[in-house]
Amino acid sequence: MYKISTKVSEFQLKSLPDIAEKLVLVREYNEMTDKEAVEKVERLCDEFGSSKGNPSLITDLMGDPISRVRQSPLYGMLVAEFGEEKEIVGMIMASVKTVTMGKKTMNNELPTYVKVAYILGLRVLPSHRRLRLGTMLVQKLEEWCMQRGAEYAYMATECSNKASIDLFTLKCAYLKFRTPTILVHPVHAHKKPIGSKIAIVRLTPQIAESVYRHIFINSEFFPKDIDTLLSNKLNLGTFMAIPKKYLSKWDPKKGSESNFPPSFAILSVWNTKDVFKFQVKGISRLTYAGCAASRVADKWMPWLKIPSIPDLFNPFGFYFLYGLHMEGKGGPLLMKSLCSFAHNMAKEDKGCEAIVAEVGKWDPVREGIPHWRKFSWSEDIWCMKKLGTLKREDDDQENVVNDWCISPPSSSVIFVDPRDF
Template identity: 65%
Template sequence: MRKQSQKTVEAPSVEEMEEVRVREYDKERDREAVEEMEKRCELGLQGKPSLSTDLMGDPTCRIRHSPSNLMLVAEYGERKEIVGVIRGCIKTVTRGKKVMSNFPIFAKVAYILGLRVLPTHRRLGIGTKLVEKLEEWCKKESVEYAYMATDCTNEASINLFTLKCAYVKFRTPTVLVQPVHAHYKHIGRGVTIAQLAPQLAESIYRRVFANSEFFPKDIDVILSNKLNLGTFMALPKGTLHKWDLQSGHLPPCFAILSVWNSKEVFKLQVKGVSALKYALCVGSRILDAWMPWLRIPSIPDVFRPFGVYNLYGLHMEGEKGASRLMKSLCTFAHNMASDDPGCGALVAEVGRMDPVREAVPHWRRFSWAEDLWCVKKLSTVENEDKTCGVPNWITSLPSSPVIFFDPRDF
């Protein structure tokens, strides 16, 4: 077990709390200050390797693709300096299925993301106040649950939500990352890959993810978004003409996924690595450029801002060959990304026990096994789950090992 350091943290005084004011983000007056504040937050991570985020355009770009969203800022002192920020979006998702039924249960949830507080103003209760104000908005919108995601090693964030804001540890999906190389990868023989129309993709997704958790009710909006680069299905070669997918009959063996272009929303950048690691990464690219026929798995230049493609809606069926079909789809997506300058990686987030986890190519050094999700019930109606004959979502076991990753949440 990791040893916890025994530090005495003084609670913020009443005077300090009165110095903090939380209000809604104003694009015209706050944009420059928020961008500068978030840069200073990243500077506070220097001294060890870190992954910084550079939003493309307005700071609300990470939530504006959600139907209902809000961004709050925290001001401090007489100068009204912006020292904190938080974002939230609301959607309706599945939370499994009813007992003895195949019909999904839907819940209105809020996803909390982008919480930042200046290093110079931490331990003043600013993060807690931002979360509380966002929850007030969620309750007015009749949200049943709020959840957030963080690295399982981010003790500061975990303690804030679990110890101060009454969230509980809920799910631990796996994040799989594959670097995008300069050369194409070979798609296996005997595989046919077809692009599906958004309407057909929606129909298939609603069937195969009906019993999963966090499948968004507005999947049609996601699939028709300009950032969605398409939905693709892999089948054994020569079998596509045998199945009328429009009729609702799915092949006995297939794999499916969609590709989301996060490169247009934000850029990532690795900072703080040692000179040796930097030289090794540069060397791998030089060797790959000089001897491309060796197909060296060179590491992209992640020390400059780079974008990612998100793979979501990953599903496969069929006892024999389904895993190979999923790997072929991921290879197809890799080749798509290779044609897009500035795309440095593919990212897929799946449930820890989801069968597709073992079929998705990834680098372990870049991936992480547990992405901690914490949840809190916001509904004030007592025992509403019991009266409806539905078990409490937080305390009940998941009805499926599948967790649907919404690309808008990344």
Template identity: 55%
Template sequence: MEKKIAAEANFPAEHSPPVVVREYDGGSDKAAVEELERRCEVGPPGKPSLVTDLMGDPIARVRNFVSHIMLVAEYGHGGEIVGVIRGCIKTVTSGKKISSTEFPVYVKLAYILGLRVSSTHRRLGIATKLIQELENWSTKNGAEYSYMATERTNQPSLNLFIKKCNYVKFRNPTVLVQPIHLHQKPLPSDITIVRIPPNISEQIYQTLFSCSEFFPKDIDKLLNNKLNLGTFMALPKNSHSKWNPKKTEDLLPKSSFAILSVWNTKEVYRLQMKGVSAFTHAACVGTRVLDAMVPWLKIPSIPNVFENFGFHFMYGLHMEGNDGSRLMRNLCKFVHNMAQDDVDIRVLVAEVAPMDRVREAVPHWKRFSWEEDIWCIKRLGVQVDENNCHDHWYKSSDSSEVIFVDPREL
């Protein structure tokens, strides 16, 4: 059922054109929302920016969650769509455990993404109204918290959520980006890489990430999603034959290992870099030309990110043992080589907590990566209780060593 809510702008009501926030209608709103998304670039004005090109239905970015919604804002008597926001609700770990037990503490929270307001209709309170209505929907559907992610340099977004909507800075994971080169990366002969079926991957991840933050309770749905390209583990070759994950006591290898899963974003949305200088564009093309002409030199070429492209997201990264770091580096090389089979995939991306050991093991280019992705959070509906373990998590400035980044939120 379509829901409409009138919103006030930042000027007297008698002069204020009506603003209506309602649920997205795929039949009538699709074209207008796609056009709005195309006009909204991500990045500081006057600098290179990433433009998102949604593939298929715009609501696909949250459809992989059971509980999800997409709202649009209409402005004026003509009902022009000038704003959009998406949200989903999921249950995740807080990094804590119930006293005297091994059971993790779960919290139910909403995630906000895809907030866009037309550049010609900003400073009218439209973004604030979209956030408020999404929070109302989240509260009615049982969410205890609402959170969002943005770049450290996106000051307008931080001002909106922190100063106007009472969110607080919570976590700051690191985004690691590696270009896909034209040449294959060699893998050492003493390492074995195996593909792990979803049911075994689920058990392994539940064991490894129960004390992490943001590990989803519905990990089975994530691993069985069609966008998940598989879970892979790197092991020393001489230990592979000794590992039998079908036995509970042998679920994890006794020796060193590294594990991760791969998510394909290109079926949901693609990116395009705009606003670079002609010199930069030509220099990037030059690296690819040289790499193609003299492949034996293995020049680290820069892929064509100036046209529509997708990326593979590596998540669930974990390593153990004295050889864990080397195994993780080579596992990432394996994913790089796998990505070369798809010409639309130009980069690999991973996001990890600042103190996570895998951060230094994952290959990446510092120029393409960024140190801090800012996650902001807000307690919904109730006052903060000093004796509530959930509130202690919400107020804690110290994160767990590991943050599980759900690729469905990208």
């Protein structure tokens, strides 16, 4: 990038963004030298966002600026240096992996895999905004991702984040792609009941992989490295709920090679609290007191099963539920029991205050996931862009290249990777 030695005031820069761009150098993050400066940018951006008098959600990365992508097979962060002082004023990161597009190849046997980049963590100091730095960071990160084989890039944000949506769709040519739903349920002081006629079976990572490849192979975003995901230390287990009367007729050791029970549900639990934490700021004292009172009552009178609000006003963690699937007439009840089982796991884990799931907007499994509407998002906007015309391994078989960005969903199911949340 170009650099000029003349110092320019902030007012001049905002009126001359083309000059400002020449003062910026976008480069890869150096974990040894950039950590403190990146943490400062993150902190200042959070403080700016929470200073408007409304409640806000602050992210605590626990001393590791790239913690949210570190579990991915390929990841990186770019930072923006400004001026002669080489001050870090912005950053962005991405992970790259291979996933299914939700379509089969022409021989109707193998799924269509594609390498995608997930973009997140875009931050620019409030004092350096409106200088096209966000656009520059996105464009440079796209180049970084293409050099590593990514054919598509996508990002996710809440539907109310107009600034982020406009940046990606209006300035960086992304298209609104999918609108999954985020479902959140607080962890209470009392245990959730599980039906006496329901058995909860824990699957080994190998069996879970077999089952998941069978169930999700035609969904969108199912990761090719599902085996790595299931064996990760943050994965707390994969669990299946089935009616006890079918327990003797189904062999969990054979996985997908065994006939599934007529009704079952399955999910995996990911421990995000060891990666990052959230904190709610900006609420009134009256609201804080009311939430605290509900927790005290729930703790001392658990038999009343008061729907208490956990302590979200100090850094807290949560469990992320993924790989959720159910079948049969009893599927919703079995899924509810699995979510109750995960809730009870979280209750015994200090500092875990919520369980979270993200599913396709029209995924039938949504019916069986307990959640609080006031804590959930009915639409989480995913925007996608085709980065280039790189050749895929299966192009010779299909002899056609489809643009995933403009294709309608081939399935109501989206496999949400916990490494991307």
